[in-house]
Amino acid sequence: MIRILIADDEPMIRAGVRAVLAADPGITVVAEAADGHEAVRLAQRHRPDVAVLDIRMPGTDGITAAAEIRRTVPATGVVMLTTFGEDDYILRALGEGATGFLVKSGDPEELQAGVRAVADGAAYLSPKVAARVVAHLAADGAGARAGRRFAARARVDALTPRERDVLGLLGGGLSNGQIARRLHLAEGTVKAHVSSILARLGVDNRAAAAVVAHEAGAVPAPSGDRAPEEER
Known part of the structure; x- marks a missing residue:
């Protein structure tokens, strides 16, 4: 409950x-x-x-x-x-x-x-x-928007391939358990990846990491199974 x-x-x-x-x-x-x-x-x-x-x-x-x-x-x-x-x-x-x-x-x-x-x-x-x-962060012009996108992509590119996979699903709203099932990993492994992602992106929480993922275009298109409702 x-x-x-x-x-x-x-x-x-x-x-x-x-x-x-x-x-x-x-x-x-x-x-x-x-x-x-x-x-x-x-x-x-x-x-x-x-x-x-x-x-x-x-x-x-x-x-x-x-x-x-x-x-x-x-x-x-x-x-x-x-x-x-x-x-x-x-x-x-x-x-x-x-x-x-x-x-x-x-x-x-x-x-x-x-x-x-x-x-x-x-x-x-x-x-x-x-x-x-994302729109608000880019509100001060195309140059700033491009700069933020470039900066976000650079931060995401510095992650390992597996961390990028986890970040993309995190940005889509999936929980650790859902990410683990999607990527066929142990949930503890996903938790370790998330901790590493937060540290390497220099953010304090998952929501901030999700914004970086959206800015970088790292969030995959939603599949047929909608992530947040997957465990309902």
Whole structure:
């Protein structure tokens, strides 16, 4: 059973998120918060598997709460709920250790899949969010976009062939277990590859590595079996 904390200052949004997650028999909501400060307190008390946080909340916002949760309850994964036009917030949240990014207008099943992926240790970027992040990073012109793509490719090219395989699947939202099955490796081997990838790319978490993979064009086209839902 995946234990979830929900934080959003709008009661109707919280109710909607709770209803979507409650539809999955493998997920249970253990606590709800109306702001970031309360979210941190409840995360420390309940130690959920995943905290689903709105980015914009009064007082302590979701990004500040994400950083504090990751610092004090490191076993809790963080999924950020965003709306379009919040690209700067998304990038800040990425830097604070959030590993899941979903848009509020997305498919309900995507919320369930994202929570499951993060609970399983994977990074999950909604395709819409990933596209927005990459577009935002390239927003200051074709030259900058080409420069970032070149830099990302150079970083990825420095990896071993097997690490590039793992990075591409990680960027597609697969968990360690899913990557292991796809590449016919032991899960422990995949974990070692992921640790090496993070160190060699100079990033702190899987979500940041996924952005590099997308920028470098290293994420393979999705196959018939959709990765985040593979274990549902």
